[in-house]
Amino acid sequence: MVQHARAAVFPGDGTYEIREFAVPDPPPGGAVLRVEAVGLCGSDAMQLHGQRHVPGEVADVVPGHEIVGVVHAITAEAAANWGVAEGDRVCVDEIVTCGRCRACLGGPGGLCANLQLYGYTMGADHDGGLWGGYGEFMRLLPTTHLMKAPDGLTAAELTVFEPLANALNWVAAAGVRTGDRVVVQGPGHQGLLCAAAALAQGASQVIVTGTGADGTRLATALELGAHAVVDVDAEDVTERVGELTGGRMASVVMDLTPVPAAVNTALQLAAFRGRVALAGLKHFRPVENLLSDLVSLKSLTVHGCAGSTPGSMEQAVQLLADRPSIARTLRGVHVGLEDVGRGIALLERAVPGEDAVHVSLVHEHSVR
Numbered sequence: 001m002v003q004h005a006r007a008a009v010f011p012g013d014g015t016y017e018i019r020e021f022a023v024p025d026p027p028p029g030g031a032v033l034r035v036e037a038v039g040l041c042g043s044d045a046m047q048l049h050g051q052r053h054v055p056g057e058v059a060d061v062v063p064g065h066e067i068v069g070v071v072h073a074i075t076a077e078a079a080a081n082w083g084v085a086e087g088d089r090v091c092v093d094e095i096v097t098c099g100r101c102r103a104c105l106g107g108p109g110g111l112c113a114n115l116q117l118y119g120y121t122m123g124a125d126h127d128g129g130l131w132g133g134y135g136e137f138m139r140l141l142p143t144t145h146l147m148k149a150p151d152g153l154t155a156a157e158l159t160v161f162e163p164l165a166n167a168l169n170w171v172a173a174a175g176v177r178t179g180d181r182v183v184v185q186g187p188g189h190q191g192l193l194c195a196a197a198a199l200a201q202g203a204s205q206v207i208v209t210g211t212g213a214d215g216t217r218l219a220t221a222l223e224l225g226a227h228a229v230v231d232v233d234a235e236d237v238t239e240r241v242g243e244l245t246g247g248r249m250a251s252v253v254m255d256l257t258p259v260p261a262a263v264n265t266a267l268q269l270a271a272f273r274g275r276v277a278l279a280g281l282k283h284f285r286p287v288e289n290l291l292s293d294l295v296s297l298k299s300l301t302v303h304g305c306a307g308s309t310p311g312s313m314e315q316a317v318q319l320l321a322d323r324p325s326i327a328r329t330l331r332g333v334h335v336g337l338e339d340v341g342r343g344i345a346l347l348e349r350a351v352p353g354e355d356a357v358h359v360s361l362v363h364e365h366s367v368r
């Protein structure tokens, strides 16, 4: 008898629906995951509204790319390749490369020619349809990169491994090391995890900036170990960062805000020979009044930041094992499949009087 599982599907027109799918069998050489929890991310809100921003992205998809679950069924080949067995809890790297194309084999630059991303590139009509974390079950392709989950954290807490892997990748790109004075602009969960990642890499001072609406988030930054927070609505941020750094300004500025003008601020806050990491997407709005002279005269290095690497994924899961408090502090709000709309509204800060530092979807598994 075929068992059925539920999944939220985004057609890409601002709506979503809960559909039933057959619980799949493992693809050749792969496995099936019983998804326990998936972290919600600003990128999901973009998908809901059909704003495509990821290579190969399709509409009418089961989204969800911050995936934690239990191996439900696995082929002998995958069990041997991944070193996991049925019943193991794993964190899933959403990036699936083929391992055999030119880019994968070390060719210059470029993306894998056969790249797949769970939650983005394989639609609800593709081979059984369950390819994202908003489904109660999903298929895992044979070249998937899995990490065994550390004990002691819940599945919902563990979902921060994915944004933490991004943060560690970006902190590495900006070369954050012991002695750095780091300013993180934007205290969403991705920015908060950049602060945590910078601290883990030995930054000696971490300052997180936000707006007057970010009270809860700035308090969370301090809980994570940030040395200071600045409300840019209440204070002159350049002056305040000057005071906090003894006039030296930031050796690294990471911009995680959706606000174009924050790029100008980042250039102001950077010290001579500073590094500026641009990660917060501006929805393709241009930065007005950009003063490139600041980049030249201060000899700044500007890094573009997107996504994770297999190495930063491994590092993120290890960091959560070493410092589980990062995940516990970011735990945030949980929603069920029926409440995905509320989860996205919380992400978009569209629920009056409520703010969540992190939102995750926790599946109840009413398998039929």
Ligand SMILES: [Zn+2]
Binding pocket: 040, 041, 042, 043, 065, 066
């Ligand atoms: Zn994400």
Ligand SMILES: [Zn+2]
Binding pocket: 097, 098, 099, 100, 101, 102, 103, 104, 111, 112, 113, 114, 115
């Ligand atoms: Zn490839």
